[in-house]
Amino acid sequence: MNTMSVALLALVLLFVACLAHLLPYLTDPHALRSYPGPWLAKLSDVWLGRVAAQGHRSEVVHQLHKQYGTFVRLAPNHLSICDPDGIQDVYAHGNGTTKSDFYDAFVSITRGLFNTRSRADHTRKRKVVAHVFSQKSVLEFEPYTRVHVAALFRQWDREAVCGWMLPWFNYLAFDIIGTHSPSTSLGLRAPFGMLQACADTAPTVTYCPAVQIINERGEYSASIGVLPPRWRPWLVRFLLAGMAIAAISKRLAAPTERTDLLSKLQQGKDEEGRPLGAKELTADALTQLIAGSDTTSNSSCAIAYHLAANPDVQEKLQRELDAALGGEDDPVVTFEQVRRLPYLDAVINEGMRVHSTSGIGLPREVPTGGTVLSVPTYTVHRNEDVWGSDADVFRPERWLERDKNELQKAFNPFSFGPRGCIGRNLASMELFIIVASVFRRYHFVLEDTSQKLDTKEGFLRKPVKCRVGVRRRATGIGM
Template identity: 55%
Template sequence: MSLLSILLDPFLGPLIAFGIIAVAHGVPFFVDRFGYRKDGIPGPFLAKLSDFWLARQAARGNRSEAVHEEHKKHGSFVRIAPNHISISDPDALQVIYAHGNGTLKTEFYDAFVSIRRGLFNTRDRAEHTRKRKVISHIFSPKNVQDFEPNIRSAMAKLFLQLDKIVSAPEGTRSYLGTNYFRKKNNRAFLDILPWFNYVAFDIIGDLVFGEPFGMIDAARDMAAVAKGGDQSGAEVTYIPAIRILNERGDFSATLGTIPPWARPYVKKLPWFQKGDKACQNLAGLAIAAVNRRLNNPTDRVDLLTRLQQGKDDNGQPLGKEELTAEALTQLIAGSDTTSNSSCAIIYYLARSPRALSKLQKELDEALGESTEIPWFEQLKKLPYLEACINEALRLHSTSSLGLPRTVPAGGLTVCGKFFPEGAILSVPSYTLHRREDVWGNDAEEYRPERWLEIDQNMLQKAFNPFSFGPRACVGRNLASMELLVIIASFVRKYDVVLEYPRDQLETREGFLRKPLGCAVGLKQRQ
């Protein structure tokens, strides 16, 4: 009986396949190379044997909640994959992600590579240092303030569109672009999430590629991609960039939990094929936009200009392919994070009328009769505004999952436990932000006042919306300025309530945590 006939046999074939899978997963479990079984580190039984448990949670879009439930059952240390320990202790954050500890990003990040490795997904320490040196100066506080007019321009366009909706006659049921709204009891009821998506994409398109995508004006999810690399006369097509970005996040975050040897086979499955196509479309968007910009030089000051001006220690600028990869990174990081966070902040403020009223009072007193869209300098020292934003980022950290790191040679001791070289560790922000010993017994509630009460040293240890250490979000200054201007101008202009006050904020998690919608009622403030 030939080997092929054995494998194709309806009884022996599946039996042999099952045996191979059992041996492949069982042997590492009993060998216990990293001592997890010996140390008794708890976790779902399937997670101890296979990466399937974590991949399943990622594909379902609830990875952070699932890991959080395991931490609630088992404590600070949970085994979420055969070689992956999740540690929810604030002290672990300072050790695993700190400068100079030698930990490296894992193969998880290979699933996010498109065009070529960028600052986010490069795993080589020296290459990351080179890239960060070229890029980090772009996001210095001084440089970031040069970008404020772009943010203000997008907000002005948003208000023009929302004012059309808010001023519609009572009883109106209609669409603006692709966005449904209805007017009832002197309020316009609509889903605010798409509008924050349009704002975030238009801002980052303006900053990275030299012009907005035009989503606010069109009131729809669309971005132009020129076929043929944006050569003169090339046909232009439009893609739903927001939807594609969401599909790409789901795909990459799930693929990253699967062993590298299995990824080429998994990508042949229909769901993964769709995600892979989304990655290609998003890369095409960046390639076309960068080509368009390089073919039409300008003296405007924006992110792409700064990227072009950056040089490494040898005085070398970024090559075209590397420049495009970094532009794509900024598009992804600068759009989804801002829109997700803005939506979540407005949701929590609308759900807490007392906090909203208190914030509006602070803004009214600080800004007086100044312009409709306040300046960053007017906002950056308002304590309750900052508290409202931070409290929403605590409950809805757009990056909630534990970012995996590999322990270097010599091992690493974390919270009293020693982990040998090659062990994979992470700290889940979702769980860290809900620890009652840090945030109090009301840790699940939205209460901005806690930020004016809690010891600031503890906050530095337990608040992690932008990650920590040398791989922390390089665009944090820009993100902070955007949120201050967007939230302050929005709540100062509109009175906002939830259409369905008892609703929870429904989310889905790819790499980032995204609201699925936020139905609100708006009216102009008197």
């Protein structure tokens, strides 16, 4: 092929590509032409893919809503709605929406509870899994949580801790979920042991950085998920998925009496008495590893930062903890001891509101036409009509000053409706124990008081570049 032929072919391909984007814009099959947004977003998914890959999608979308208002077009078929009422409209039961093809990018074994797009399939899976995360089941996991918080304290008491806190909360969250879901269910030769090793290491046949793998998986999937399916790789493999496949097979061949997430998943049956298959068990066990570790560590770290940055809030919380727990010697609290403490509850809620670990607008496809709608949690959590003119400020008192039921309508840390986070009871229990125990025992200060909490976002928003100092409080707590 000569040079002229190559040039002509290139021009033809360019013309076809332009036509493929211009025709949908001109014909407007989704009736979105009248909605504002970046001009490239109206023509192509490339704009949103680039924003997602840069790691600050929620902040970018938030600024667009401040510029354009309630509705912003993020892609040729995608409309973002930053109205608290939109949470009900887009995500509630009975509205007919389904998860969009964004979730296809998160399938690595088979479709599980998180990434299945079929309403019937999701209903079946949720009925099988729901008992695992009932309040009764969650309380059975509490001793495992408390054991690992105590292990964290032994490490911190051994030396003065100063530096980047997220790794510590990652180690804690992974060790907790690794005990809830034992080594054999997660593909490990032994529990994670990250706190003992003070390192991001999963003991497989060869050691691998589990936290790093999950972070990169989330960033990759969240970026390619907004691109057209035809642009995505044909096959995506993840190391943790391969580990889980081999280990689930081993676990099924040698059952155990141990009470953990996998054993409870195995016990579950749908309305026709059918359990989850081996691949489904593997997919959902892997989902629990990711969801149960990354979200808890991100939220714990963000709350720790905000308490260090607001010493008056930290002191007020510690006064409440000291008054409620008195001379209790055990350094790790029980859930029952702290679950009804109002200021602790306000601190945790405010941390999840301001940081918004799940900050992006989770995409839902309307029943006909392929139009995608989303409500950006990060932006709704900053709606001044709901939260006040200081919506950007970490101020737990707002949860005590205003009607909490009204605030809850615009509070969406676990999503909403039939596809809301099934593990919210477990996450809440862990956060109450971790935050209460840590701040009853330690005092946090920022290394640099001018430093803001920076983040990097894949599917979840992770705190980065925040250094704090930690010292024991003079409270006489044991251990």
